[in-house]
Amino acid sequence: MTDARTRLIQLIRDEAVFHGDFTLTSGKKASYYIDLRKLSLDHRAAPLIGDVLLELVDEFAPVAAVGGLTMGADPLANAVMHRAVARDRELDAFVVRKEPKDHGRGRQVEGPDVAGKRVVVLEDTSTTGGSPLAAIEALEKVGAEVVAVCTIVDRATGAGERIEAAGYPYRYAIGLEDLGLEAV
Template sequence: MPNLTRLKELFHERALKFGDFTLASGRKAKYYLDGKQVTLHAEGLRLVSLGFWELLEEFDFDAIGGMSIGADPIVGGMLTVAAEANRDVVGFMIRKESKGHGTNKYVEGPVKPGMKVVIVEDVVTTGGSALLAVDRIQDFGCEVIAVAGIVDRLEGGAAAFAERNLPHRTLLTIRDFGIEPPTE
């Protein structure tokens, strides 16, 4: 596994903010993890991509993708790692809304129906964004074999994935930053 200590440091330095925030799930939070501050940083993306490659080595997949914009840099990094490992893997991006012109499709990239795919995400809270990506790529005709996140906030995402029989892997959890998830 790559240097997870260094990855935690990068999240502390670049991505972890304290205050009053509204998350994509609609929940209120006292901290925010802006994963793009790490995945759009050369060292951060390298650590994430190498970490995901090892985290997902138990799975046989043809493609990797997720909800645009959060997954986009991760997909690019993973494709580079796949090329270095001589693995023929393609990437895809899923739009929140169809583009409204041309083909009006939600899924972009060379992915094809029937492929086994992994959905990636930077930060997992309730799993809603990743599950929307799962629904869209399944509607496209692919088989989702796993969901991977960089950091799990431990606020229901893992349970939501388990409910759908989707294996879920993460590099870190919010406890790795000394933060306890809220109890409900």
């Protein structure tokens, strides 16, 4: 276990796991909620997130860019990009809108051109896999080669299986057992 992963697990346990009655994106009820946006935008956690996700992304090298569905993946992609650049590596970030813009250039994928390039889709927590699959659909429409989906926390609710059934490798850095939680 890397030092960055160990420190990130502790920050998530201390500051991003909330207990109570929650409804997840899937509509399922849960007795806890993992709010990684609270940490992905935190100066202490962002470098750790970048390091942890970069380690997963490196399994699929070479990769030209990382990103995912806005808004959850935006700070993740930036964290990974900055950690790569700090290591003297070229890695861009992109953002996938839920829908193409209805003005300007009408783009759905923002950032550098990803046509013909190997990319990895990022997500903060995976429940159903719907967000990464939506991002993949948009990326493939513009000609990107999606080589994997990498997430910080897997909720053990079938997202990985759904993504892999669609033909994409799925990796996660932290499981529920790392956080002392059980699947819903």
